[in-house]
Amino acid sequence: MGRFKQYGAEFGLIGATSVIGALGFWNIYLGPSADPQPHHHLHIATTYLWLGLLFAQLAQLARGNASRHRRLGLAVLAAGPLLVASAALLTVHSAQRAIASGEPDFLIVQNVVGTVWLALVLFLAFALKRRRKLHGALLMSTLVLFLGPALFFALLAFAPPFRIEGPETFYRFQTAAMTGQAIIAVVVLAMLLRDRRNNWPYLLAGGSYLVAEAAKAWLTHLELIDPLTRLVATPGKAAAFLVALALVAVLLAASVWPRGNGRHPSRPVAVAADVAGDRAV
Structure with a gap:
């Protein structure tokens, strides 16, 4: 039990992301216009596969089962490209739907930045795999990237002050986004304070929302949101998925492949729980 308590915050983050994610998907599957x-099936499958892998990794570390923890790390290495590819497909779908409907894609910049950021975090996680605590923190910080959109859609679906009831309430999109970002900031700060040396990846993940907002403001000023939407909508969804899958798979494979020194490839030290790394000795 003591080991599990050491990772209570990480287990809590996985649980919170799982519940809020389900609320975010609620209207798609169980709402009046479901x-x-x-x-959507692909997105929910890849998201909860990732959450399940992080939970399994964390549980194995908490039990002190290092060998199974490392074996599960191979599944994480395979699931990462699927996760990014799913995000890329959804980004293209959102842009194409906006163009077809003639309405703006309110999340185009956030979708693009979030997808690229996710790929970057995964690459860093495996490039820095020898620093176990940092490796784990990077992988766990991907939950911050999921939590933002999940909070956004959950607030729109279940919180009356954020519900969209016509064009005159479109400002609530921004209000919901800002509220979600405030919650994210609290989560990031709490995780950072647990381990200021190794938990800075949470700050990196939280910073993606600020980068997206700054980019959106700049692109809006330059009247480039519509051109960006058309650009993102250009490839087919299947093509976007396959290209993202291949690129991220190559990047992650390169990060764990031996560098011609005759040694065996490093086994990807696993995921989630290494956020706290060697504390559970």
Whole structure:
């Protein structure tokens, strides 16, 4: 039990992301106008596969089962490209839907930045795999990237002050986004204070929202949101998925492949729990 207590914050973050994610998906699957599409099934499958892998990794570390923890790390290495590819597909779908409807894509910049940021964090996680605590923190910090959109859609679905009831309430999109970002800031600060040396990846993940907002403001000023939307909508969804899958798979494979020194490839030290790394000795 003592080991599990050491990772209480990490288990709590996985649990909170799982619940809020389910609330975010609620209207798609169980709302009055529910009409889930294949890309929704893909998104929810890859998201909860990732959450399940992080939980399994954390549980194995808490039990002191290092060998199984490392074996599960190989599954994480395979699931990462699927996760980014799913995000890329959804980004293209969102842009294409906006163009077809003639309405703006309010989340185009956030979608693009979030997808690129996710790929960057995964690459860093495996490039820095020998620094176990940092490796784990980077992988766990991906939950911060999921938590933001989940909070956004959960607030729109379940919090009356944020519900969209017509064009005159479109400002609530921004209000919901800002509220979600405030919650994210609290989560990031709490995780950072637990281990200021190794938990800075949470700050990196939280910073993606600030980068997205700054980029959105700049692109809006330059009247480049619509051109960006058209650009993102150009490739087919299948093409976006396959290209993202291949690129991230190559990047992650390169990060763990031996550098011609005759040694065996490093086994990807696993995931989630290494956020606290060697504390559970």
